[in-house]
Amino acid sequence: MLAVKRLATGDIAAFRAMNALFAEVFAMEREYLGAPPDDTYVARWLADPRNIAIVAESRGETIGALAGYKWPKFEQARSELYIYDLAVRESDRRRGIATALIEEMRRIAREVGAWTVIVQADVFEEDEPARALYRKYAFEEIMAHHFDIRP
Template sequence: MAAVRRLAPGDVAGFRAMNALFADVFEDPESYAAALPSDRWAADWLANPDHIALMAEADGGPVGALAAYVLPKFEQARSEIYIYDLAVLEAVRRQGVATALIDALRAIARDIGAWTIFVQADIVPEDEPARRLYRKLASEEITALHFDIAP
């Protein structure tokens, strides 16, 4: 069973391991490994209480990771949490790692008084296992489109 921990401010090595895991699992080194942020950037990112980085570890190494953002809302005095990335090594999938990461995030959400956690999933066949997990844990499923707008 994997142990889940929140990366602490200053845990730049953990931050780098998280990025490497995302690059590997998502097969996307261009986004996660090609232009690594400086140690200062990583430390500042980790020090922000609205940034959440969780690492699942087993047998002395990372097997899963989750990156999320606390989003303070404007329409009410409340926050929600957005799961930006969640990945688990293929060798340990379907062993509860992703659920353990989400459960750890749920505890953080309760501690800060967040009213909900949300996540987006791509509508492609290879993401069906993730969508099954989210359906199991979620209270509802909303279909939406995602648009990237250049700055």
């Protein structure tokens, strides 16, 4: 049975399972597991209502996860939710798990009065299934580049 839930302050073990899943699915162990934050940091991060962590669990393990943020806007008195990372373990794909994670993000967006949920997707061929999923929900698709700028 699939359970989808938003993590709260005390869900430190589930937060760590989420990061382990991202490390596995994205093949980015150094980024997600190389310097893990301590429990105090994780509890503070989870307690901040602008931070969103959603996990999908089945058979007692985390098989999907979504991490995102609520961004208060400056041009109007409104907010948007941003999906930063979304992953489903390869062996569990094509079972509606990513859809369930997005639906939970949409529910949270309605709950907090956000005007939209945004997500970026890489343009690599192997990411086409993710883009196809996002297109099912999108009212607009904008082609853009993402630039990482060193501080």
